[in-house]
Amino acid sequence: xxxxxxxxxxxxxxxxxxxxxxxxxxxxxxxxxxxxxxxxxxxxxxxxxxxxxxxxxxxxxxxxxxxxxxxxxxxxxxxxxxxxxxxxxxxxxxxxxxxxxxxxxxxxxxxxxxxxxxxxxxxxxxxxxxxxxxxxxxxxxxxxxxxxxxxxxxxxxxxxxxxxxxxxxxxxxxxxxxxxxxxxxxxxxxxxxxxxxxxxxxxxxxxxxxxxxxxxxxxxxxxxxxxxxxxxxxxxxxxxxxxxxxxxxxxxxxxxxxxxxxxxxxxxxxxxxxxxxxxxxxxxxxxxxxxxxxxxxxxxxxxxxxxxxxxxxxxxxxxxxxxxxxxxxxxxxxxxxxxxxxxxxxxxxxxxxxxxxxxxxxxxxxxxxxxxxxxxxx
Amino acid sequence: xxxxxxxxxxxxxxxxxxxxxxxxxxxxxxxxxxxxxxxxxxxxxxxxxxxxxxxxxxxxxxxxxxxxxxxxxxxxxxxxxxxxxxxxxxxxxxxxxxxxxxxxxxxxxxxx
Ligand SMILES: Cc1cc2nc3c(=O)[nH]c(=O)nc-3n(C[C@H](O)[C@H](O)[C@H](O)COP(=O)(O)OP(=O)(O)OC[C@H]3O[C@@H](n4cnc5c(N)ncnc54)[C@H](O)[C@@H]3O)c2cc1C
Numbered sequence: 001x002x003x004x005x006x007x008x009x010x011x012x013x014x015x016x017x018x019x020x021x022x023x024x025x026x027x028x029x030x031x032x033x034x035x036x037x038x039x040x041x042x043x044x045x046x047x048x049x050x051x052x053x054x055x056x057x058x059x060x061x062x063x064x065x066x067x068x069x070x071x072x073x074x075x076x077x078x079x080x081x082x083x084x085x086x087x088x089x090x091x092x093x094x095x096x097x098x099x100x101x102x103x104x105x106x107x108x109x110x111x112x113x114x115x116x117x118x119x120x121x122x123x124x125x126x127x128x129x130x131x132x133x134x135x136x137x138x139x140x141x142x143x144x145x146x147x148x149x150x151x152x153x154x155x156x157x158x159x160x161x162x163x164x165x166x167x168x169x170x171x172x173x174x175x176x177x178x179x180x181x182x183x184x185x186x187x188x189x190x191x192x193x194x195x196x197x198x199x200x201x202x203x204x205x206x207x208x209x210x211x212x213x214x215x216x217x218x219x220x221x222x223x224x225x226x227x228x229x230x231x232x233x234x235x236x237x238x239x240x241x242x243x244x245x246x247x248x249x250x251x252x253x254x255x256x257x258x259x260x261x262x263x264x265x266x267x268x269x270x271x272x273x274x275x276x277x278x279x280x281x282x283x284x285x286x287x288x289x290x291x292x293x294x295x296x297x298x299x300x301x302x303x304x305x306x307x308x309x310x311x312x313x314x315x316x317x318x319x320x321x322x323x324x325x326x327x328x329x330x331x332x333x334x335x336x337x338x339x340x341x342x343x344x345x346x347x348x349x350x351x352x353x354x355x356x357x358x359x360x361x362x363x364x365x366x367x368x369x370x371x372x373x374x375x376x377x378x
Numbered sequence: 379x380x381x382x383x384x385x386x387x388x389x390x391x392x393x394x395x396x397x398x399x400x401x402x403x404x405x406x407x408x409x410x411x412x413x414x415x416x417x418x419x420x421x422x423x424x425x426x427x428x429x430x431x432x433x434x435x436x437x438x439x440x441x442x443x444x445x446x447x448x449x450x451x452x453x454x455x456x457x458x459x460x461x462x463x464x465x466x467x468x469x470x471x472x473x474x475x476x477x478x479x480x481x482x483x484x485x486x487x488x489x490x
Binding site for chain 1 (some may be wrong): 379380381382383388393406419420421422423424426428430432435436437439459463468469470473474475476477479481482483484
């Protein structure tokens with residue numbers, strides 16, 4: 001195991017693995033990825049709903065999100081040699097009341113003003129797109145270029161390919177601090193005292209990035225949020241698009257192999273106070289989720305649930321990720337605060353992080369995502 | 379702390395075996411050969427293996443193949459199966475219909 005490299009990536013989630021791959025692809029293979037847990041993708045990256053969604057995003061994210069969907073997602077399976085099950089089959093956001101429709105209209109107007117094709121459709125058109133939905137649905141917003149992919153396979157495919165290209169991966173390497181040398185970020189220290197060194201350090205460790213960045217004097221305003229998901233047994237093929245609701249009471253899609261994966265909430269999430277290593281699900285969410293799903297897709301009432309799980313979100317205080325080089329700590333690059341929607345953007349993010357590491361301009365301007373954008377409003 | 383690259387070097391390249399076609403996970407139809415190959419692709423924990431191949435993720439949730447998979451992975455890594463963390467069990471304990479699950483813990487009662 002080498003301990004010195006050109007780049008160290010802290011965090012083996014989908015963003016860290018994608019960054020490692022895009023670095024290796026451009027010839028930068030002297031890279032070490034340090035993953036704190038025993039498994040790559042142990043964080044949100046293997047626990048998410050697989051949505052590859054542009055609709056509903058802040059303008060500051062939309063440009064690179066769209067760039068990734070146009071340029072990277074379509075060829076990803078072929079490029080990585082693993083079927084990541086990317087399916088660009090659209091996103092329907094459903095409404096049942098006039099209030100819902102008003103909310104959806106507003107979201108659609110916002111998206112269109114940023115150049116994204118999201119349109120409002122009526123109940124009849126919704127039925128044509130998806131005949132399995134409840135009669136109570138009166139309309140929806142429809143974004144035909146959204147879609148979904150398999151997050152576990154995407155994360156592990158980036159990992160596998162980066163490993164093949166020569167990137168070094170270390171698991172069970174929990175980082176506790178960074179150290180500067182001659183004014184630059186240089187050393188990475190793990191829990192057991194091992195010291196790794198690199199010219200550049202990429203911090204993509206989800207919420208834990210906050211504590212690590214603090215050791216070199218940078219504080220990123222983030223909070224945590226525990227989100228859950230569930231999966232049914234295989235069902236006959238029903239529909240391909242991603243579903244969501246104006247009320248945000250559930251979202252999800254049918255996976256390639258037949259299971260439905262849904263995310264849902266019970267309404268008490270804000271009060272979750274378990275520790276970050278505790279991934280126990282609440283006894284309420286799976287039932288609340290079942291009710292929400294059946295209200296929109298009654299045909300699934302007999303579908304059996306086989307599994308539920310949960311994961312931590314790294315919530316940025318303004319709900320938009322933090323990304324870029326840190327001026328006060330040369331050599332340090334940050335990428336965190338993905339706020340519950342960092343899977344769909346991971347290819348674009350990984351690509352741009354690799355650009356930063358080799359000193360290139362990023363394909364999309366990221367200055368609006370700087371870590372020092374947070375100022376007091378009082 | 380484990381360095382995946384060191385492990386891969388130590389266990390050498392994938393060598394085909396006669397019984398590679400044997401179905402190990404029957405729910406998700408995963409063969410012994412696929413599991414062994416995945417170890418050489420970097421999947422060194424049961425958690426990664428399940429996510430990569432879906433073995434143990436089907437209707438029986440690994441009740442039948444869990445031990446077998448562990449044995450195959452351990453043999454490929456040349457370690458004792460006891461050194462491998464078992465897969466995490468997740469709620470519900472047995473598959474439950476949504477209409478039944480939806481009756482619990484809310485005001486929703488009969489949702490449909
Ligand atoms: C239930 C749920 C549903 C979601 N649904 C969607 C969706 O539909 N669409 C979407 O786009 N996004 C979704 N997300 C969000 C998405 O999963 C994340 O934004 C994304 O995975 C972030 O990837 P990451 O690599 O930045 O972080 P992570 O996957 O959290 O990876 C960070 C890694 O760093 C490691 N780490 C932590 N601390 C240390 C340390 N001290 N030293 C070393 N390593 C460390 C962790 O173990 C982890 O592997 C969802 C999340 C959840 C939980």
